[in-house]
Amino acid sequence: MKIIDVRAYGIQTPVTTSFNWRKGLPGSGAVREQGILRIITDEGIEGIAVTQRAGMTVDYVQRRLKGMLIGKDPLLKEKLWHEIWEMDRLEEFQIMYMGLVDMALWDITAKKAGMPLYQLIGGNSDRVQAYASTVTYDTTEQFLQVADACIERGYRAIKLHAWGDARKDAKLCQDLRNHVGEEIILMYDGSAGFNLQEAIYLGKALEEADYHWYEEPMREFSIWNYKKLCDELTIPILAAETSDGCHYNAADFIVQGACDMIRTGTLLKGGITGSLRIAHLADSFGMKAEIHGGDQANVQLACGIPNNSFFEVLVWGKGDSIGFGYPDVDRDGYISAPQGPGIGYTFDWEEIEREANVQC
Structure with a gap:
């Protein structure tokens, strides 16, 4: 199995109900952000991962992660985890991105196995x-x-x-x-x-x-x-x-x-x-x-x-x-836990591509 494409979407949605944290911390803000990573393989199995940043997701994927992933075997999760760990030495990834690719790779692995991830x-x-x-x-x-x-x-x-x-x-x-x-x-x-x-x-x-x-x-x-x-x-x-x-x-x-x-x-x-x-x-x-x-x-x-x-x-x-x-x-x-193969994410990709504020 090989990775043939990597795509990222950043979605920003106005928040209808805001909330507060303790004194000194910002509240929920006026916009909810979501970053979606989509890893596509030559077997038609796709791995999906989701995080809480929109523009940052697209930037990291476009600038650093897509090039390192294309052509790799997505089942070699340990190898790819350590490659990202090494890349962090200079990139200093925001903490949410140390495991974003890994989640999508585990999604692929569980789908390949036909099992829910747990x-x-x-x-x-x-x-x-x-x-x-x-x-x-x-x-x-x-x-x-x-x-x-x-x-x-x-x-x-x-x-x-x-x-x-x-x-x-x-x-x-x-x-x-x-x-x-x-x-x-x-x-x-x-x-x-x-x-x-x-x-x-x-x-x-x-x-x-x-x-x-x-x-x-x-x-x-x-x-x-x-x-x-x-x-x-x-x-x-x-x-x-x-x-x-x-x-x-x-x-x-x-x-x-x-x-x-x-x-x-x-x-x-x-x-x-x-x-x-x-x-x-x-x-x-x-x-x-x-x-x-x-x-x-x-x-x-x-x-x-x-x-x-x-x-x-x-x-x-x-x-x-x-x-x-x-x-x-x-x-x-x-x-x-979701019982289908993988993690359990489902997206309408045509809708995502229409609504994404930024994508690659």
């Missing part, structure tokens, strides 16, 4: 429990109302993205625990908003409220700070979400005792290949490798490994306008 990479389950991951709201009352709506929808686990104020966030987290009771699993994501002292203060409040994990409270370039945080707290620290370096960096977090759970996921951790390396590395230490949110690719990954617990689903809006980033959650709060 079965091909190991197969642990055909479904995964979802948790509702909130955006940032203005008041405690709004957070509580959204939590009620999520529980009504079937979610049994909720994660907060709050204001980025350690004392206010601590009180919110305890208020939410009092509101939902002991049966609902709660997590907190600091979105790297705190220094070490603030992170310790907030972490102790989360311990009192019996939160399931404490995620990324500080920027992840300081492993020493994360080790200090782990030494101070008993709540599990989930880290290495946005740090560069894929499994090489994840290994440093683990062996330095700078996390209790490790983040993995196709979008930020080198595609399927990089994500599996992190998951298997964590498993060798008896550690959870929790999958970041996303689309079908991360659902397949979550169902393919044994040491992941949840799948993250973004929740925004209020009242009748509440929206969920992955709509196919059943009444028990689970997401099922």
Whole structure:
């Protein structure tokens, strides 16, 4: 099998419902971006991968990736993964692009095998429990109302993205625990908003409220700070979400005792290949490798490994306008993996080519 063509599409769509993150971070913006990679082979099998940038996707594919891929065997995923890793030494790819090609190659491989991806990479389950991951709201009352709506929808686990104020966030987290009771699993994501002292203060409040994990409270370039945080707290620290370096960096977090759970996921951790390396590395230490949110690719990954617990689903809006980033959650709060061959992406290419703002 050979790659005979590589195409990329960048789509920008106006956002009808915007939302906010913590103080200091930009919100959702006025435009939703989507980049689509399409790898075409001489056997008629196509591999598809999706990311969150439009123009950048087309630029990377046109300028660097298309030339290196044409004529290659798409089943040699390890070889191509390392070629892109080497190219990153000079290109300094934005983190989402370290695994974009790899995802499309795994899509081809699973289609060639006639299997859904989760079965091909190991197969642990055909479904995964979802948790509702909130955006940032203005008041405690709004957070509580959204939590009620999520529980009504079937979610049994909720994660907060709050204001980025350690004392206010601590009180919110305890208020939410009092509101939902002991049966609902709660997590907190600091979105790297705190220094070490603030992170310790907030972490102790989360311990009192019996939160399931404490995620990324500080920027992840300081492993020493994360080790200090782990030494101070008993709540599990989930880290290495946005740090560069894929499994090489994840290994440093683990062996330095700078996390209790490790983040993995196709979008930020080198595609399927990089994500599996992190998951298997964590498993060798008896550690959870929790999958970041996303689309079908991360659902397949979550169902393919044994040491992941949840799948993250973004929740925004209020009242009748509440929206969920992955709509196919059943009444028990689970997401099922697509069962057709490959990852499960389907596109109308004629429509995509008409609507793409940029393409190559």
